[in-house]
Amino acid sequence: MKKTIIKNVGLYQDHVIKEHQNIEITDDRISGFPTDKDLLDRVYDETLDGHGMLATPGFVNTHNHIAMTVFRSYADDMNLMDWLQTKIWPAEDHLDSDVVYNQTMLGIAEMIRCGTTSFADMYFFMDDTARAVAESGIRACLSRGMTGITPSAETALKENRQLFLDWHKKGDGRITVMLGPHAPYTNTAAYLQRVVALAKELGAEIHTHLSETKGEVEECRKKYGKSPIAWFDELGLFDTGCLAAHCVWVDADDLDIMARKHVRVAHNPGSNLKLASGIAPIGKMLEKGITVGLGTDGASSNNNLDIMEEMHLAALIHKANTLDPLVIPAETAVNMLTEGGAKALGYTDIGRLETGYKADITLIDRSGLHWYPRNDQMSLLAYAANSFDVDTVLVNGKILLRNKEFTTIDIEKIKHEAERTKNKLFASL
Amino acid sequence: MKKTIIKNVGLYQDHVIKEHQNIEITDDRISGFPTDKDLLDRVYDETLDGHGMLATPGFVNTHNHIAMTVFRSYADDMNLMDWLQTKIWPAEDHLDSDVVYNQTMLGIAEMIRCGTTSFADMYFFMDDTARAVAESGIRACLSRGMTGITPSAETALKENRQLFLDWHKKGDGRITVMLGPHAPYTNTAAYLQRVVALAKELGAEIHTHLSETKGEVEECRKKYGKSPIAWFDELGLFDTGCLAAHCVWVDADDLDIMARKHVRVAHNPGSNLKLASGIAPIGKMLEKGITVGLGTDGASSNNNLDIMEEMHLAALIHKANTLDPLVIPAETAVNMLTEGGAKALGYTDIGRLETGYKADITLIDRSGLHWYPRNDQMSLLAYAANSFDVDTVLVNGKILLRNKEFTTIDIEKIKHEAERTKNKLFASL
Numbered sequence: 109m110k111k112t113i114i115k116n117v118g119l120y121q122d123h124v125i126k127e128h129q130n131i132e133i134t135d136d137r138i139s140g141f142p143t144d145k146d147l148l149d150r151v152y153d154e155t156l157d158g159h160g161m162l163a164t165p166g167f168v169n170t171h172n173h174i175a176m177t178v179f180r181s182y183a184d185d186m187n188l189m190d191w192l193q194t195k196i197w198p199a200e201d202h203l204d205s206d207v208v209y210n211q212t213m214l215g216i217a218e219m220i221r222c223g224t225t226s227f228a229d230m231y232f233f234m235d236d237t238a239r240a241v242a243e244s245g246i247r248a249c250l251s252r253g254m255t256g257i258t259p260s261a262e263t264a265l266k267e268n269r270q271l272f273l274d275w276h277k278k279g280d281g282r283i284t285v286m287l288g289p290h291a292p293y294t295n296t297a298a299y300l301q302r303v304v305a306l307a308k309e310l311g312a313e314i315h316t317h318l319s320e321t322k323g324e325v326e327e328c329r330k331k332y333g334k335s336p337i338a339w340f341d342e343l344g345l346f347d348t349g350c351l352a353a354h355c356v357w358v359d360a361d362d363l364d365i366m367a368r369k370h371v372r373v374a375h376n377p378g379s380n381l382k383l384a385s386g387i388a389p390i391g392k393m394l395e396k397g398i399t400v401g402l403g404t405d406g407a408s409s410n411n412n413l414d415i416m417e418e419m420h421l422a423a424l425i426h427k428a429n430t431l432d433p434l435v436i437p438a439e440t441a442v443n444m445l446t447e448g449g450a451k452a453l454g455y456t457d458i459g460r461l462e463t464g465y466k467a468d469i470t471l472i473d474r475s476g477l478h479w480y481p482r483n484d485q486m487s488l489l490a491y492a493a494n495s496f497d498v499d500t501v502l503v504n505g506k507i508l509l510r511n512k513e514f515t516t517i518d519i520e521k522i523k524h525e526a527e528r529t530k531n532k533l534f535a536s537l
Numbered sequence: 538m539k540k541t542i543i544k545n546v547g548l549y550q551d552h553v554i555k556e557h558q559n560i561e562i563t564d565d566r567i568s569g570f571p572t573d574k575d576l577l578d579r580v581y582d583e584t585l586d587g588h589g590m591l592a593t594p595g596f597v598n599t600h601n602h603i604a605m606t607v608f609r610s611y612a613d614d615m616n617l618m619d620w621l622q623t624k625i626w627p628a629e630d631h632l633d634s635d636v637v638y639n640q641t642m643l644g645i646a647e648m649i650r651c652g653t654t655s656f657a658d659m660y661f662f663m664d665d666t667a668r669a670v671a672e673s674g675i676r677a678c679l680s681r682g683m684t685g686i687t688p689s690a691e692t693a694l695k696e697n698r699q700l701f702l703d704w705h706k707k708g709d710g711r712i713t714v715m716l717g718p719h720a721p722y723t724n725t726a727a728y729l730q731r732v733v734a735l736a737k738e739l740g741a742e743i744h745t746h747l748s749e750t751k752g753e754v755e756e757c758r759k760k761y762g763k764s765p766i767a768w769f770d771e772l773g774l775f776d777t778g779c780l781a782a783h784c785v786w787v788d789a790d791d792l793d794i795m796a797r798k799h800v801r802v803a804h805n806p807g808s809n810l811k812l813a814s815g816i817a818p819i820g821k822m823l824e825k826g827i828t829v830g831l832g833t834d835g836a837s838s839n840n841n842l843d844i845m846e847e848m849h850l851a852a853l854i855h856k857a858n859t860l861d862p863l864v865i866p867a868e869t870a871v872n873m874l875t876e877g878g879a880k881a882l883g884y885t886d887i888g889r890l891e892t893g894y895k896a897d898i899t900l901i902d903r904s905g906l907h908w909y910p911r912n913d914q915m916s917l918l919a920y921a922a923n924s925f926d927v928d929t930v931l932v933n934g935k936i937l938l939r940n941k942e943f944t945t946i947d948i949e950k951i952k953h954e955a956e957r958t959k960n961k962l963f964a965s966l
Contacts, residue, residue, distance in 0.1 A: 180909075181916035185866035211910075218906040322860070381853035382920070384862040411920035412907040417849075424810035425854065431751070433813040437614035477647040478841040480609075480952050481640075481959035487610035491811070491840035496925035523909050530910035 110135055110153050112505065113142075117158025117471065118485065120165070120446075121461050123439055125485045131163060133467040136280070136505040140463050154507075160475055161499060162485065164442070165459050166225025166247075166468035168449025169415045171353040171374035171403030173231045173253075174215040175208040178530050179408035188321075188383060196408065202536045208233035210525040212240040217517050218413045220246060220508050223498035225468040228351060228374065228403070228453055230288040230315050232264070234271050242279035245508050245516055247468065249351075249453045250275065251288030251315040256299025265302060272310050282504055284454070286351065291317040292336040293324050297343060304344040313349035313454055316340070318371075319362065320354035321385050337362040337371075346371055351452055353403060356380055356388040363389075363396055372399040372452040375444070377421035379405030391426050391435040401449030416495040419445040423490045438490035471500035473512075539564055539582050541934065542571075546587025546900065547914065549594070549875075550890050552868055554914045560592060562896040565709070565934040569892050585939075589904055590928060591914065593871070594888050595654025595676075595897035597878025598844045600782040600803035600832030602660045602682075603644040604637040607959050608837035617750075617812060625837065631965045637662035639954040641669040646946050647842045649675060649937050652927035654897035657780060657803065657832070657882050659717040659744050661693070663700050671708035674937050674945055676897065678780075678882045679704065680717030680744040685728025694731060701739050711933055713883070715780065720746040721765040722753050726772060733773040742778035742883055745769070747800075748791065749783035750814050766791040766800075775800055780881055782832060785809055785817040792818075792825055801828040801881040804873070806850035808834030820855050820864040830878030845924040848874040852919045867919035900929035902941075 112133040119129035119141070130147060132140045142150065183195035208231075219227060226247035229237060234252045241248040252268035255261065268287050276285040287310075289295055289303045307314060319325050319336045328336045337358060340346065346369035353374040358366070365371070375390055393400055402418040404410050423441035427433050450459025458466045474485075478492045501509035508516055541562040548558035548570070559576060561569045571579065612624035637660075648656060655676035658666060663681045670677040681697035684690065697716050705714040716739075718724055718732045736743060748754050748765045757765045766787060769775065775798035782803040787795070794800070804819055822829055831847040833839050852870035856862050879888025887895045903914075907921045930938035937945055 178910060179912075180907075181912040181914075181921060184913065184916045184920065185863055187862055214906060214909055221906060378853065381857040382862070384856040384860050384864075386857055386860065407921075411916065412923075414907070414923070417846075420846075421850075421853075424807065424850075425857075427813040428810040428815055428854075431813050431815065433616055433811070434614055435813075477643060477650060477948070477952070478609075478843070480643055480955045481607060482956060483608075483610040483959070484613065485610075487613045487840065491613065492610060492836075494841075494843070494923065494925060496923060519906070523906070526909045527911060530912070 110505070112154040112156065113147065113152040114156045114158045114163060114469070114471070115147070118162040119461060120162065120442065123443070125162065131461065131469065133505050136467055138461060138463055138465050138467050156500065158471060160473065161471040162474055162489065163461060164470050164472065165446035165450065165461055166470050166501065166503060167223045167415045167445050168401055168453060168459065169219055169224045169227035169404055169413065170351065170401035170449050170452045171376055171405055172215070172227050172229045172413065173406035174227070174229050174237060175203065175211045175231050175233065176406035176408045177215040177413070178207060178211040178533060179406070180411050182408065184411070199533065199537060202533055203233060205233055205236045207529040207533050209236040209240055210529045212237045213244065213522050214526040215407065215413055216240060216244045216246050217514065217519060217522050219415070220501050220514070221498065222414045222416055222495040223470040223472070223501060224415050225470065225501060225503045226450070226453060226458065228315055230290070232267070234267070235274070238271070238275045238283055241283055245503055245506055247282040247503055249284045249286055249315070251286040253288045253290045254303065255290045255294040256296045257294055261299060265306065269306060269310070272312055280504055286313045286315040288315050289345065291320070291324070292328050292339060300343045300345060304347065307348045311348065313351065314345050315351045316345065316353065318352040318355055319357045322357050325357045335359065335362050337365050341365050341369060349454060351454070354380065354385065354388065356386045358389065363392060363398070366393070366398050367396040372401070374403040374452060375400050375422060376403040376405040376418070377425055378418055379409045381421070381425070383409050387425055387429045390422065391430060391432070394440065399448060399451045400444050401452030402444050414495045415445065416493060419490065438487045441490045442486060467502055467505040469502045470498060472497050473499040539934070541583040541585065542576065542581040543585045543587045543592060543898070543900070544576070547591040548890060549591065549871070552872070554591065560890065560898065562934050565896055567890060567892055567894050567896050585929065587900060589902065590900040591903055591918065592890060593899050593901065594875035594879065594890055595899050595930065595932060596652045596844045596874050597830055597882060597888065598648055598653045598656035598833055598842065599780065599830035599878050599881045600805055600834055601644070601656050601658045601842065602835035603656070603658050603666060604632065604640045604660050604662065605835035605837045606644040606842070607636060607640040607962060608835070609840050611837065613840070628962065628966060631962055632662060634662055634665045636958040636962050638665040638669055639958045641666045642673065642951050643955040644836065644842055645669060645673045645675050646943065646948060646951050648844070649930050649943070649946070650927065651843045651845055651924040652899040652901070652930060653844050654899065654930060654932045655879070655882060655887065657744055663696070664703070667700070667704045667712055670712055674932055674935055676711040676932055678713045678715055678744070680715040682717045682719045683732065684719045684723040685725045686723055690728060694735065698735060698739070701741055709933055715742045715744040717744050718774065720749070720753070721757050721768060729772045729774060733776065736777045740777065742780065743774055744780045745774065745782065747781040747784055748786045751786050754786040764788065764791050766794050770794050770798060778883060780883070783809065783814065783817065785815045787818065792821060792827070795822070795827050796825040801830070803832040803881060804829050804851060805832040805834040805847070806854055807847055808838045810850070810854070812838050816854055816858045819851065820859060820861070823869065828877060828880045829873050830881030831873050843924045844874065845922060848919065867916045870919045871915060896931055896934040898931045899927060901926050902928040
């Protein structure tokens with residue numbers, strides 16, 4: 109049994125920030141919030157000085173294609189189909205385990221540096237992604253992207269099933285597995301029904317893209333006479349629990365379905381802006397009690413994995429989009445980054461700093477100039493903070509970042525391997 | 538005569554990035570780009586190793602109310618008039634030289650840390666702001682905010698005139714002064730005509746807010762039968778040169794006037810989003826050849842002074858707003874941050890890395906994880922970079938930041954004084 113104490117820290121808990129608190133961790137869970145007097149006669153294996161820091165639940169990145177970090181800034185400022193057809197798809201044909209594993213390590217390191225303690229991912233070569241997650245110490249919810257209309261349809265189903273059997277609840281319980289039907293427009297009803305049957309057989313949840321672009325929704329309505337969300341609902345995709353990325357083009361009926369079927373939303377403001385998809389009606393979703401977390405999407409459409417920047421975007425863009433300065437106030441944005449994200453990924457003991465919850469904790473250094481003068485802390489966190497303020501990151505009670513340095517990851521090796529595998533990939537094109 | 542060399546650096550010049558370049562500085566100006574061979578027999582007073590770095594023209598923050606840094610995160614998530622009437626205006630009545638000087642020093646330090654080498658400001662107690670600019674080494678274009686409809690109208694005119702006489706072209710030429718008629722809705726035609734007369738007498742340019750909110754434009758049309766831009770044009774506000782902040786609600790006629798009268802725009806995406814003002818049609822402005830720079834606006838409506846974040850916002854939001862992924866490509870965003878901003882402030886020898894130009898230079902550290910793998914550098918700068926990548930800042934040939942540390946500014950003193958003056962201000966309310 110290992111006991112860790114974080115001393116004298118600002119604590120974000122129950123929607124407020126309290127100063128001068130202590131957080132006690134026993135193995136992988138938070139075991140209490142002792143007073144200074146309690147600490148006099150307790151002994152700890154590890155003591156972290158939280159002076160000046162703010163402790164928040166670890167940040168959750170609810171939507172990523174982490175191996176696509178290899179395509180960061182490889183091809184930008186293009187139309188979506190042009191980008192996919194001339195750049196991404198041809199290059200994806202040349203991916204291998206080596207590229208995926210090393211680019212995943214790069215992405216994981218970047219996410220930890222930004223305070224992220226868990227992420228959801230959908231891609232292929234997911235066994236290699238799972239290996240990187242297991243080794244690095246981060247928490248992840250993985251799925252194999254499945255497109256029923258491509259030649260990989262059968263392989264994908266088989267691989268996602270195997271991924272579940274091999275990795276669900278593995279890696280000290282840090283890995284969970286969902287099924288990843290890619291999107292309505294890359295699938296058929298028959299294939300999606302097989303996905304639903306598999307989900308029910310395994311007890312697996314679904315991670316998908318839904319209603320990302322206006323074109324997707326129009327095409328779906330033309331083809332099936334209903335919205336992507338109504339179609340997925342009809343096919344049973346929401347029956348075992350569903351994490352839906354984007355949900356930009358949703359109407360009132362869609363929102364009703366999402367609320368009723370507890371569809372959880374991965375909101376990716378950076379990607380939605382950059383790809384010119386649009387701006388999701390997040391204010392309305394929250395009003396209806398729909399769970400919303402934040403995601404970066406892949407680095408190829410962002411182009412970083414900085415989830416604090418997504419929080420900042422989420423706190424800003426909806427105000428202008430609705431012309432309402434009161435929509436998504438500071439604490440709502442911070443909550444989406446933490447508790448909302450954890451709920452979106454289906455976690456029941458992550459996303460809050462509470463006794464019995466997993467010790468996924470981010471400590472934020474508040475010594476930067478942009479944290480002065482000392483006015484409202486929640487507002488500073490939502491509107492002024494920068495991911496380079498992240499000082500310390502714990503996942504499952506284990507310290508992965510301390511004093512802004514990685515404790516378990518060899519950064520120079522990661523950069524070298526990222527560069528080597530990128531060069532190898534592009535040389536093969 | 539002092540000679541400085543920046544060796545072996547990536548150079549952003551003529552819209553592209555070239556690696557392994559050298560930049561020679563003589564006193565306050567760039568004096569050439571010697572080859573490695575040239576360097577063999579030259580001697581320098583100071584050598585900066587640019588290995589791995591990217592040199593860009595110093596970033597320009599085209600719109601700020603820097604003393605309002607005291608109000609950073611003091612009051613957020615409120616309606617504009619509520620915020621002004623219950624929070625900002627009552628507190629502004631208690632400002633003094635001490636508060637303004639020290640909060641200005643805080644804001645200047647934050648801006649330098651973010652790579653900013655010059656900024657435009659409009660507020661009051663501008664003599665204290667000028668003093669902070671002179672001492673700190675940054676470059677600034679200052680104006681006294683003038684509201685014709687308030688009791689300070691006469692004082693403001695007198696103070697802006699005196700500011701021009703005392704500070705224009707002072708501080709080693711780093712300070713320029715404009716006249717600052719606040720906005721259409723806080724002024725009268727008669728008062729604005731006096732401002733125009735003063736501008737013509739002094740040969741001074743104008744810095745103002747224009748067409749920031751939908752309500753402002755509607756009210757102006759009701760009152761004067763024309764848009765704020767048409768009204769200002771008619772009154773002669775554009776005749777001596779004009780820097781106009783926001784320009785969110787502008788129609789085709791307004792854009793024609795702006796192009797014809799060379800109105801230069803300070804685009805403040807963060808503030809426009811946060812205050813729910815809307816999204817300015819920047820793509821259309823650039824198409825018409827209108828000069829656009831980026832601004833943070835005051836920290837009270839942002840809530841930081843991170844101009845790289847504004848670049849990132851500008852590169853993203855217009856794509857979603859127009860549903861066009863090709864609008865504001867990476868290099869356009871970088872150009873607004875540098876050359877566009879310098880032109881907006883009326884500088885003719887700043888904003889490019891060219892022989893004879895002022896040595897206002899920002900060096901960006903590219904060792905961060907988010908700069909890997911090494912794909913397109915311009916795209917990485919626009920979409921992936923973070924202001925904490927800024928390593929070195931020179932203004933007028935003088936090094937203000939080196940290895941991410943301030944060389945001339947005492948940061949702990951600045952934080953202490955910012956806190957002291959904030960407490961003093963709020964204690965007096």
